[in-house]
Amino acid sequence: MSSRLPIAEKLEWGKFVSPISDRNTSPYNWYSFKHRFGSGLVENIFNSFSLKKGDIVFDPFCGGGTTLIKAKTTGYNAIGLDISPFAVFLTNSLTTSYNSIRLRKILEKITHRANREILIPDVDILRKAFSDSALQYIFSLKKTIELFDTPERDFFLLCLLTILNSVSKAKKSGGFLRITCRRRSGPLSIKKTFMETCERFIQDVEQLKLNGNLVKAYIGDARHYPFWLKNKKFDAILTSPPYPNRHDYTRIYELELLVGFITSNKALKELRYDTLRSHVEAKKKHNPKGYHYPSLLLSLVEKLQERPLNNPRIIPTLEGYFEDMYLSLREMSKVIKKRGKIGIVVSNVRFAGIVIPVDELLGIIGEQVGLKIKNIHILRYRGNSSQQMLEYKRVPNRESLVIFEK
Numbered sequence: 001m002s003s004r005l006p007i008a009e010k011l012e013w014g015k016f017v018s019p020i021s022d023r024n025t026s027p028y029n030w031y032s033f034k035h036r037f038g039s040g041l042v043e044n045i046f047n048s049f050s051l052k053k054g055d056i057v058f059d060p061f062c063g064g065g066t067t068l069i070k071a072k073t074t075g076y077n078a079i080g081l082d083i084s085p086f087a088v089f090l091t092n093s094l095t096t097s098y099n100s101i102r103l104r105k106i107l108e109k110i111t112h113r114a115n116r117e118i119l120i121p122d123v124d125i126l127r128k129a130f131s132d133s134a135l136q137y138i139f140s141l142k143k144t145i146e147l148f149d150t151p152e153r154d155f156f157l158l159c160l161l162t163i164l165n166s167v168s169k170a171k172k173s174g175g176f177l178r179i180t181c182r183r184r185s186g187p188l189s190i191k192k193t194f195m196e197t198c199e200r201f202i203q204d205v206e207q208l209k210l211n212g213n214l215v216k217a218y219i220g221d222a223r224h225y226p227f228w229l230k231n232k233k234f235d236a237i238l239t240s241p242p243y244p245n246r247h248d249y250t251r252i253y254e255l256e257l258l259v260g261f262i263t264s265n266k267a268l269k270e271l272r273y274d275t276l277r278s279h280v281e282a283k284k285k286h287n288p289k290g291y292h293y294p295s296l297l298l299s300l301v302e303k304l305q306e307r308p309l310n311n312p313r314i315i316p317t318l319e320g321y322f323e324d325m326y327l328s329l330r331e332m333s334k335v336i337k338k339r340g341k342i343g344i345v346v347s348n349v350r351f352a353g354i355v356i357p358v359d360e361l362l363g364i365i366g367e368q369v370g371l372k373i374k375n376i377h378i379l380r381y382r383g384n385s386s387q388q389m390l391e392y393k394r395v396p397n398r399e400s401l402v403i404f405e406k
């Protein structure tokens with residue numbers, strides 16, 4: 001561990017890292033986005049950044065939208081960015097104010113009309129996860145939902161995407177989507193689950209108090225911002241990029257992407273290749289001009305080269321991950337106001353028994369783009385995969401909050 005970096009435990013925030021802390025809080029619990037951080041963590045970080053009401057916050061990897069939802073409910077404005085159209089949709093649909101009376105009227109119409117013959121995208125995983133009649137029903141329901149205007153259209157599409165896993169044979173399992181032996185639901189049971197979900201969310205809508213702050217997410221690449229974003233200045237940035245643990249979000253959320261936003265395998269693969277290089281299938285997209293390969297990373301890669309690795313792409317992926325994070329940090333440093341704070345939640349990873357201290361490496365790389373490293377708060381320690389434990393014993397992996405200041 002580099003002694004120069006300000007690393008210390010802040011374990012009292014640890015219980016808020018996982019989305020389990022929001023399991024009873026709507027709208028966070030409407031859709032189970034596994035890679036979400038808890039809203040309590042966001043609240044603590046906002047408070048520690050001493051933000052003022054009306055300040056504007058940015059999350060360049062907005063995922064399930066926790067930063068934006070919390071901003072909206074506590075009086076800040078916020079912008080989110082994500083490369084996945086599903087994540088952007090999720091964030092926007094969870095931060096919208098809905099009218100429960102209108103939703104109830106539309107729900108009746110939707111479920112009566114959803115019975116048309118529809119062309120289904122010819123993608124293997126859809127056929128494995130659902131029966132033919134279920135697919136017909138799901139896509140016909142989606143087509144009917146699309147006849148309505150926003151925001152109600154988004155509300156009902158969100159309800160549909162929310163139930164996909166529970167009515168299919170697919171199960172999100174770690175970094176994968178697994179096909180299980182579970183029975184697939186037929187159209188009638190899907191209709192019932194859909195209606196119950198809509199009803200539950202409508203009851204929540206009646207209680208929810210979203211204020212008028214402006215929050216919106218957009219599709220974009222955190223390594224290279226769209227032109228309109230380059231001129232913005234934010235009071236704070238709070239984000240959580242993918243961890244270099246090989247989880248591929250385009251596989252984990254494949255059903256949601258295919259039902260909602262992407263119509264072919266080719267388009268899905270293109271998205272997969274374009275994501276941050278946190279998994280072995282992502283490809284290099286941008287040139288990290290000015291990046292200095294950290295000597296700490298070099299020494300770890302040398303150790304890894306001496307170990308048996310179960311995939312030859314692990315080392316190039318790790319190297320690519322830090323190049324991509326250099327680009328992401330460089331973009332963040334351009335849009336954060338002077339003395340503005342940037343909080344990044346990451347986890348260390350372990351390959352063949354070698355721990356990669358992602359938090360420290362980001363601290364070192366952040367300084368390359370002109371950011372000042374203020375703290376690395378260790379939030380909690382996590383276990384290792386059973387394979388790592390068996391071969392290399394248990395070494396707790398820390399999950400940390402890296403704080404920079406401009």
Ligand SMILES: C[S@@+](CC[C@H](N)C(=O)[O-])C[C@H]1O[C@@H](n2cnc3c(N)ncnc32)[C@H](O)[C@@H]1O
Pocket residue numbers: 033035036037038060061062063064065066067081082083084087220221222223239240241242243249274275276
């Ligand atoms: C750990 S999740 C973020 C979770 C978020 N903090 C929350 O609470 O829901 C990381 C997100 O990064 C997105 N992502 C991957 N590559 C990206 C890129 N190049 N630019 C922007 N977003 C990207 C993924 O789609 C995923 O939604």
